[in-house]
Amino acid sequence: MDRQISPCGVLCAECTKFPHDCPGCRAVEGRAWWTAYAGISQCAVYACCREKGRKTCGGCGFLPCERFTKDPTVSDEENEKHLQRMLENLKK
Numbered sequence: 315m316d317r318q319i320s321p322c323g324v325l326c327a328e329c330t331k332f333p334h335d336c337p338g339c340r341a342v343e344g345r346a347w348w349t350a351y352a353g354i355s356q357c358a359v360y361a362c363c364r365e366k367g368r369k370t371c372g373g374c375g376f377l378p379c380e381r382f383t384k385d386p387t388v389s390d391e392e393n394e395k396h397l398q399r400m401l402e403n404l405k406k
Contacts, residue, residue: 321363321370322382323400352383372404 318326320339326332336347344360358381363371371377378401384393 319370319403320360321368322357322359323370323372323402323404325403358383370404372406377401377404 318338318340320326321344322339324339326336326338329336331347332338336342339346339357339360344357344364345355346357349355349357359371362379362381363369366374368374378397382397382400384390385396388396
C-alpha cells in the first residue's frame with residue numbers, strides 16, 4: 315500500500331478517491347478534487363508548503379493554522395478527529 319502523505323498530513327492511501335480518481339496531492343499540485351467544491355483553484359496548505367519549500371507541514375511552528383479547513387459534510391467532532399489524525403501523521 316502506498317503510504318504517500320499529503321502536505322497536510324492526510325495519507326493518500328486512506329482516501330476513497332486514491333488512486334483512481336485522485337493520484338495524490340503532489341501529483342495534482344494541490345488541485346485536489348475537492349477544490350472545485352470549495353471554490354478555490356489550489357489547496358492553501360499545499361501552496362504554503364510549496365512557498366516555504368517544505369514537503370509537509372510537519373515541524374511548522376504555526377501548525378495547525380487557518381489554512382486547515384473544515385469539511386462541511388461532516389460534524390465538528392469528525393472534523394476534530396480528522397485534524398488530530400493528520401497532526402499525528404505529520405509528527406511521524
